[in-house]
Amino acid sequence: MSAAELSIRGLRVGIAHRHGVDEIVRGVDLEVASGEKLGVVGESGSGKTLTMLSVLQLLPSPLAVLGGQVLLDGEDLMHADERRLRAVRGGEVAMVYQDPMSSLNPLLRVGTQIVEALRAHGVPVEAARARTREVLGQVGLPQPERIESSFPHELSGGMLQRVMIAMALSTSPKVLIADEPTTALDVTIQQQILDLVSALQAETSMAVIWVTHDLGVVARLVDRVAVMYAGRVVEQAPTRKLFARPTHPYTAALLASLPGPEIGHRKPLHQIGGTPPDPAHLSPGCPFRARCPYAIGRCAVEEPGLIDRGSGSVAACWREPELWES
Amino acid sequence: MRGSGGEPALSAHELVKHYPGGRNRPAVRALRGVSLDVRAGETYGIVGESGCGKSTLARLLVGLEPPTSGSVEIGGQPVDVGPKVDRRALARRIQLVFQDPFSSLDPRLRVEQALAEVLQVHGLHVERRDARVAELLDMVALGRRFADRYPHELSGGQAQRVAIARALAAEPQVLVLDEPTSALDVSVRAEIMNLLVRIQDELGLSYLFISHDLSMVRHISDDIAVMYLGLVVEAGRFDQVLDSPLHPYTRALADAVPVPDPEVEEARRDSSAPTAHSVFVEPAQGCPYSPRCPLVEPICREIAPVLLGTGDGHVVSCHVASRDFGAKLSA
Structure with missing residues (x-):
């Protein structure tokens, strides 16, 4: 995958204080190629959102990038100046967040905000107006003219999220980063947005990173999945492979915990047990070991890096899946 | 079949809730005549999207808001959920568990205080309150060491267990569970679902389980109703509705x-x-x-x-x- 549009290498994020450093994202490597959809899955506190915010250097203080690289088409964004970053944000790399209400200015009409964003990227005002109407139509909003002149509070959550996606797409970004964009929405609206992103992506061949905790959304939308746990990627695999043959015990446990036809009605669901550790205060060894049914002596001493498991899968686990039960 | 037949544990008859409009605010008909019977010892699942009226239904059933019209029976006896509702009496029969456990727990009360408060309000187990608190913690599989924690010292799953224990403290016959797993991490949802099934089997409780998560509703429910714009549009046994949907x-x-x-x-x-x-x-x-x-x-x-x-x-x-x-x- 040499044609990586966006590549995150060895990213570390944390809080520096008098007594040292609390590392929360502990060396994350992710890549997404043009025309590819990458899913990033993890529970709250796994570091998935911080990783995405780091790409555009949007971390809230006191969080800071402690090390690593973010390469956009080969250009290191970590060393870009503020002016260049402003051009990248919402330009070549667009982000959509979970809560559209808090990403829009409540005092400005929706259309004005999209036009403003385009103007900030150097689009002349007339062209910006035309483009705004065009993208609002593209995301399937009925009567784009009416939407344009609405204030955010006049629109439903699903419509606002489509406005946010329209705004993100208006500059034809090379990379779209979507952080739980459909979590707060109803399933039928979510379905529309997933269909929409797939269709637009097929047209424009942008790279998409879709952050979610919903494994169903992952199965529906993305080509490849990275699973995060305690500030690291613990497994990465093509979507079908991940679901058919997970190679990290955490992924396997997550999949097993879901209700489904093979679990009987009201029969006990598989529980993972325990709670995720605080990535800033880990003990040595594998961070999943306390919850892992297959842990061996080595897991308590040495944290595994990503190990090749074949067919495009990597997993941070000392044990091959064939040997888990032994 | 766990259901014992006989009287339904909870019946709603033609529940209607209208919110009058105001300046710049249209009137909303949140519920337009919803009837349902929750069989004793069983789970009645309700699915639907935002605005379908499922949370309004939950609030009416536990007396948080009076219905515009319609009636409710618990265990075959009519209960007054109108404007003069006796909430304390109603709370002994039906309890609501909310989606976000942290917003339903008082941040200033330790877990044991939160549970003891319910016992005190209802004058329950006066002689052995501490023992009862310990029993409640056992019931939701929380160790005694959680008794003196504050809500902010709990994980989402632990806090939801406390919220469930608090609902059980009043010894109701019916639990209304409004999206009880939606705010929780995926790895915790299975625990809470297993807990709810176990408690139901142990105590013979009846559940009204409201969720937009069809896989969870399917897993726990015996009957299911699908709501749309304040109406039930389809209902039946869980496999009828979800495996052979008609609507x-x-x-x-x-x-x-x-x-x-x-x-x-x-x-x-x-x-x-x-x-x-x-x-x-x-x-x-x-x-x-x-x-x-x-x-x-x-x-x-x-x-x-x-x-x-x-x-x-x-x-x-x-x-x-x-x-x-x-x-x-x-x-």
């Missing part, structure tokens, strides 16, 4: 939920059934679903359908489904 909205809903299986998703993508692709619009007359419905016919825009049975407890309010089903039966 086009139920089908759209089931199709819209992504399944964590890439092969199923791929097959779906290829078959791509017509889906409801527009926003909620409430028609002036006719079937409330008609503006979104892929099967809409002229009659649907004229006359609102009513719930009709198929003979085995499965009911649906849809002109097209009822006609097709009738044709199938007589064929």
Whole structure:
């Protein structure tokens, strides 16, 4: 995958204080190629959102990038100046967040905000107006003219999220980063947005990173999945492979915990047990070991890096899946 | 079958809730006549999207708001959920567990205080309050060491266990569970679901389980109702409703939920059934679903359908489904 549009290498994020450093994202490597959809899955506190915010250097203080690289088409964004970053944000790399209400200015009409964003990227005002109407139509909003002149509070959550996606797409970004964009929405609206992103992506061949905790959304939308746990990627695999043959015990446990036809009605669901550790205060060894049914002596001493498991899968686990039960 | 038959544990009859409009605010008909029977010892699941009235229903049943009209029975006896509701008496019979456990726990009370408070309010176990608190913690599988924690010292799953223990403290017959796992991390949801099933089997409780997560509703529910714009549009045993849905909205809903299986998703993508692709619009007359419905016919825009049975407890309010089903039966 040499044609990586966006590549995150060895990213570390944390809080520096008098007594040292609390590392929360502990060396994350992710890549997404043009025309590819990458899913990033993890529970709250796994570091998935911080990783995405780091790409555009949007971390809230006191969080800071402690090390690593973010390469956009080969250009290191970590060393870009503020002016260049402003051009990248919402330009070549667009982000959509979970809560559209808090990403829009409540005092400005929706259309004005999209036009403003385009103007900030150097689009002349007339062209910006035309483009705004065009993208609002593209995301399937009925009567784009009416939407344009609405204030955010006049629109439903699903419509606002489509406005946010329209705004993100208006500059034809090379990379779209979507952080739980459909979590707060109803399933039928979510379905529309997933269909929409797939269709637009097929047209424009942008790279998409879709952050979610919903494994169903992952199965529906993305080509490849990275699973995060305690500030690291613990497994990465093509979507079908991940679901058919997970190679990290955490992924396997997550999949097993879901209700489904093979679990009987009201029969006990598989529980993972325990709670995720605080990535800033880990003990040595594998961070999943306390919850892992297959842990061996080595897991308590040495944290595994990503190990090749074949067919495009990597997993941070000392044990091959064939040997888990032994 | 766990259900013992006999009187339903909870019955709602034609519950209606209207919120009057005001300046710049249209009137809302949140519930337009919802009836349901929760069988004793069983779980009645309610699915639907935002605005369908499912949370309003929950609030009316536990007396947080009075209905505009309609009545409620618990264990076969009428209960007053009107403006003069005796909340304390009602709380002994039916309890509500909310989606976000942290917003339903007082941040200044330790776990044991939060539980003891309920016992005190209802004058329960006066002589052995501490022992009862310990029992409640055991029931939700929280160790004694959690007794002196504050809510902010708990994880989401632990806090939801406390919220459930608090609901159980009043010894109700019915629990209304409004999206009890939706705010929790995926790895914690299974724990809470297992806990709810176990408690129900142990205590013989009846549940009204409200969620937009069809897989969870399916897992725990015996009966299921699908709500749309303040109405039940389809109801029946869980497998009738979800495996052989009759209402086009139920089908759209089931199709819209992504399944964590890439092969199923791929097959779906290829078959791509017509889906409801527009926003909620409430028609002036006719079937409330008609503006979104892929099967809409002229009659649907004229006359609102009513719930009709198929003979085995499965009911649906849809002109097209009822006609097709009738044709199938007589064929």
